[in-house]
Amino acid sequence: MKKIFTLMVTAVVSLVATFNTAAQNNDTKEAEAKKVSILGDSYSTFAGHNPEGYAPFYPNDRNDVTKVEETWWDLYINAMGYELEANNSWGGTTICNTGYGRMDSSSSAFTSRVDMLGNPDIIFVFGGTNDAWAGSPIGEYQYEGWTKEDCKSFRPALACLFDQLREKYPKAQIYSILNSELREEINESSRTICKHYGIQLIELHDIEKQNGHPSIKGMKSICDQLIQAIGSERLIKPAGTWKVPDISKAEYEIMYKDIDNGNSDIDQFLETNPIYEQFYTPACSWYCGGSVNNITASSCLKPQGTKTYDAENLHDFNHESAWAEGVKGNGIGEYIIYEFPGNCPRVTTVMILNGYVRNEKLWRENSRVRKLKLYYNDTPIGILELEDSRTLQWFDVGILGNGLSAKETAVWTLKFEILEVYPGTRHKDTVISEIYFDGIDVH
Numbered sequence: 001m002k003k004i005f006t007l008m009v010t011a012v013v014s015l016v017a018t019f020n021t022a023a024q025n026n027d028t029k030e031a032e033a034k035k036v037s038i039l040g041d042s043y044s045t046f047a048g049h050n051p052e053g054y055a056p057f058y059p060n061d062r063n064d065v066t067k068v069e070e071t072w073w074d075l076y077i078n079a080m081g082y083e084l085e086a087n088n089s090w091g092g093t094t095i096c097n098t099g100y101g102r103m104d105s106s107s108s109a110f111t112s113r114v115d116m117l118g119n120p121d122i123i124f125v126f127g128g129t130n131d132a133w134a135g136s137p138i139g140e141y142q143y144e145g146w147t148k149e150d151c152k153s154f155r156p157a158l159a160c161l162f163d164q165l166r167e168k169y170p171k172a173q174i175y176s177i178l179n180s181e182l183r184e185e186i187n188e189s190s191r192t193i194c195k196h197y198g199i200q201l202i203e204l205h206d207i208e209k210q211n212g213h214p215s216i217k218g219m220k221s222i223c224d225q226l227i228q229a230i231g232s233e234r235l236i237k238p239a240g241t242w243k244v245p246d247i248s249k250a251e252y253e254i255m256y257k258d259i260d261n262g263n264s265d266i267d268q269f270l271e272t273n274p275i276y277e278q279f280y281t282p283a284c285s286w287y288c289g290g291s292v293n294n295i296t297a298s299s300c301l302k303p304q305g306t307k308t309y310d311a312e313n314l315h316d317f318n319h320e321s322a323w324a325e326g327v328k329g330n331g332i333g334e335y336i337i338y339e340f341p342g343n344c345p346r347v348t349t350v351m352i353l354n355g356y357v358r359n360e361k362l363w364r365e366n367s368r369v370r371k372l373k374l375y376y377n378d379t380p381i382g383i384l385e386l387e388d389s390r391t392l393q394w395f396d397v398g399i400l401g402n403g404l405s406a407k408e409t410a411v412w413t414l415k416f417e418i419l420e421v422y423p424g425t426r427h428k429d430t431v432i433s434e435i436y437f438d439g440i441d442v443h
Contacts, residue, residue: 035085037120042091072222096157342410345441346401353433
């Protein structure tokens, strides 16, 4: 039977203010970010981020979205660690050539903007809302031989659009996003045509809106629903590492006590071993406002004498303790879950002491993680690819969490699942010494 261990963590601990400087002194390994392009209407606009002359809706005094960082697409791109290639979104535009008042909209229709998306790896088509609101003709299903007249209707225009995108961007992954509360014939047509072209349709639901457009809450919901629908298998390599020196916590504390006596050795030590300042020296950090409600593990190794291997060891800021999974073999599929308060500052960085780093001998004898699958609220968002080194490794994971304005009870979680390991020379048990965090919304 799997055991669940819970830890209430509220302590404020230290992180080094010179985090980025230290990163420059280590080998940095970053996976090339995927490029995202958007073909959309007003839901995807923001002034200064769309082509010149296009009509943006955001920002707008009738909606609480005032920053580009609050838009669905910026939230998603940051959460996934991607890059924006092009945002070709134009307020009030339709997919077909018939706009409001039955006017000819062929010059602004989605099909007229296919060539303006750059060189993307991922394309989001977020349209159909204005076709529904304008009462554009629905037409018949048609999958070839389109004319300008054919594309005055929604069904032929959408099929023509997908065909053009497939031809123009053969290597890109295309997703179609469908707004909530539209005419059912628009919904059903989108389902049928997406199925014909093998394009994933993401049907949104429960999107909070102000003046007919997503609010801050609605934008976040769109982002969350995209992550839920698409998931991620992206590999995230360490952004940097710090070596773990062979000095115990007790030895460090003795050294640190001498600082008031003018001991310069401590300053020199911390310059080359910042990991100790993070754990054992009071300083300002994400934990000044951030906290973890509890930590659970799918299994834990039974105590060995006085040594325990419980889930709480993962977040005790002690490099000499550790969690070890407690099943036969290397623990593939075992996992750890961190639960955060709903209004906790958001997380951008995951920091991991991989293996039993207490000393070199224990580190080599026990198995270490090679790949950890990271889930945000049970949705996979990436795979952390750890080095086989006795170091603190940190990973840039995008922006995760609800933000300070959320309710405390709206808890969110990060789950870490073991996918692959580096085998130990003596024990099969897979060990992790620490997993903790850095982020934003503090100070």
